[in-house]
Amino acid sequence: MPDSMAEQLHHDMTCDGLLECFHGLKQLDKGVFQALVTTNDALTVDDIAERVDRERSTAYRAVQRLLSAGLIQKEQINYDQGGYYHVYEPTDPAEIADDMQRLLNDWYAKMGQLIQEFETKYDRTDAGVQSIEG
Numbered sequence: 001m002p003d004s005m006a007e008q009l010h011h012d013m014t015c016d017g018l019l020e021c022f023h024g025l026k027q028l029d030k031g032v033f034q035a036l037v038t039t040n041d042a043l044t045v046d047d048i049a050e051r052v053d054r055e056r057s058t059a060y061r062a063v064q065r066l067l068s069a070g071l072i073q074k075e076q077i078n079y080d081q082g083g084y085y086h087v088y089e090p091t092d093p094a095e096i097a098d099d100m101q102r103l104l105n106d107w108y109a110k111m112g113q114l115i116q117e118f119e120t121k122y123d124r125t126d127a128g129v130q131s132i133e134g
Helices: 005-013 018-023 027-037 045-052 056-068 093-122
Strands: 072-078 084-090
Touching (some): 027 045, 027 056, 045 056, 056 072
Antiparallel strands (some): 072 084
């Protein structure tokens, strides 16, 4: 556990690549995303689980995190005799980049607001500090 606020801030801001920075993805999630990016085909959860060598339920949870982050898309494939299954493929990189830019802009605006609030709260010039001139 970090000891100081500065260490905590450094810990929170340290990240390995864009996917972790913006979406807090786990190593497995990044592996699933990579598996989808490196194939030309949309994959089922079973296909994904096989490619990342994990149980289907574990792969499914990673897929859900990637869907929530908007990094992959789901498509329903219907069987001729009724019923359906889902396949997954990566979202267009330009769309992902636009989303990341929006997140960054929102973060920047929020940090600017928090810095201004900090300055206003702790500014001592209005606290009746007497001038040493005289």
